[in-house]
Amino acid sequence: MNWIEFAATILATWNIAVFAIYGLDKRKAKRGAQRISEKTLLFTAAIMGGVGALLGMYSFRHKTKHLKFKIGVPLLLVVNIAIMVVMTYTWLIRQV
Secondary structure (H helix, E strand, C coil): CCHHHHHHHHHHHHHHHHHHHHHHHHHHHHHCCCCCCHHHHHHHHHCCCHHHHHHHHHHCCCCCCCHHHHHHHHHHHHHHHHHHHHHHHHHHHHHC
């Protein structure tokens, strides 16, 4: 398994977990239980979980009216993509 396959596997697993975290927080919100903090939800998106966070927001209709999520999560996703592009480009250059 090369670096790209390994990174893709880790990213996919992490984004599935982030998606589940957003779903769990929505369930807790409906039940009136203790919630996952907004800071934690945004942090999970920031550390390469932008895809899972965005899908979780819209799949569960969770945090979609909050401006910091409406703007922040897509912005974090763009940053996540930029980081991966730079890392992949760096890896490809080292292979030559």
